[in-house]
Amino acid sequence: AASGAAAAQLRRRLESELEDIRGAGTWKSERVIASRQGPHLRLEGGGAGILNFCANNYLGLSSHPEVIRAAVEALEKFGAGLSSVRFICGTQSIHKDLEEKIARFHQREDAILYASCFDANAGIFEALLTPEDAVLSDELNHASIIDGIRLCKANKYRYKHMDMQDLEAKLQDAQKHRLRLVATDGAFSMDGDIAPLREICQLAQKYDALVFIDECHATGFLGPNGRGTDELLGVMDKVTIINSTLGKALGGAAGGYTTGPKPLIDLLRQRSRPYLFSNSLPPAVVGCASKALDLLMESNAIAQSMAAKTQRFRSKMTAAGFTISGKDHPICPVMLGDARLAAVMAEDMLNRGIYVIGFSYPVVPKGKARIRVQISAVHSDEDIDRCVEAFTEVGRKHGALP
Ligand code: PLP
Secondary structure (H helix, E strand, C coil): CCCCHHHHHHHHHHHHHHHHHHHCCCCCCCCCECCCCCCEECECCCCCCEEECCCCCCCCCCCCHHHHHHHHHHHHHHCCCCCCEHHHHCCCHHHHHHHHHHHHHHCCCEEEEECCHHHHHHHHHHHHCCCCCEEEEECCCCHHHHHHHHHCCCEEEEECCCCHHHHHHHHHHHHHCCCEEEEEECEECCCCEECCHHHHHHHHHHCCCEEEEECCCCCCCCCCCCCCHHHHCCCCCCCCEEEEECCCCCCCCCCEEEEECHHHHHHHHHHCHHHHCCECCCHHHHHHHHHHHHHHHHCCHHHHHHHHHHHHHHHHHHHHCCEECCCCCCEEEEEEECHHHHHHHHHHHHHCCEECEEECCCCCCCCCEEEEEECCCCCCHHHHHHHHHHHHHHHHHCCCCC
């Protein structure tokens, strides 16, 4: 055991910090799942058959039999892992194949894999931008974009969430710099709203800027062929750089990537620190993502099924009297306002066998507490209806509905 005055002082400080978090009511506890990820879960210490509405398993591929089989085959053929970073002794044919497949899926020149999209976001800005350049970032961008931008030495501009007037003003101000990069989430995970990429790309053209999007909550299901926000909004040829994850719709294991112009990808292989100094993706993880992309490139039926279920949930909840934020996105935030109401309603939903999570300040702005529901292609219509019925009952009980 650690001993000495410094260790004792550290322990006291940590305990006091933990107490502050508990006192602020922002303590995050983790429920333990005793089954595979999917629409029906068994929770440790709880009953089976819990209906799950809070995973990013949008297409239900996390436990798809073909995805699991592909992982097992990759594990057997290529081993547990590489014990190396990519450039020393850690590149296998499956890594190159997956990068080629990702680039083809997004219709880009090349792609580079990371251990996560968090790493992809941590690695891109510092490698690409210098103090001569500027980055313009939506104020509600994901934490990993914010951290990635912190690591770079470019001039930083933060524009108001999806506010094109503010972005234009910041672009005008940034004309003095060599290069301008606008960075935005394609779809924002707390609100289920979609960045106005058409307008962003028009402004980028007007002010000679590049556009970067984080597609973690879009890849695989937004747009007619699931290519993402850029396909949905008809700007695939105008967005220069895409970062996304393999850990949500694309099989749900782990991993992230950047896809875009070949010289950019080549530069990232030389300079991007999370790529250079971290282990290669394990073969089983590569196998999952590769199979997920095959399934999506064969047919858009899974994505369409998810869209239909999203529509069913959104319209039934709206008819029941709830306000659902965002539009046409499987992230369906049920807006409640009050933090306590969101917490007790989420708890009561679980008592009725429906697993949903309440979010309140500081994760979302004060007074905008909500329960975030996420729809998956593998929910049945009956699952959706059961969820709406439970919300209606619980909403009436706690005064969220008349
Ligand atoms: N970007 C966004 C918008 C996300 O929601 C997430 C995951 O929460 C990430 C990046 C990080 O992705 P990963 O889990 O692959 O690190």
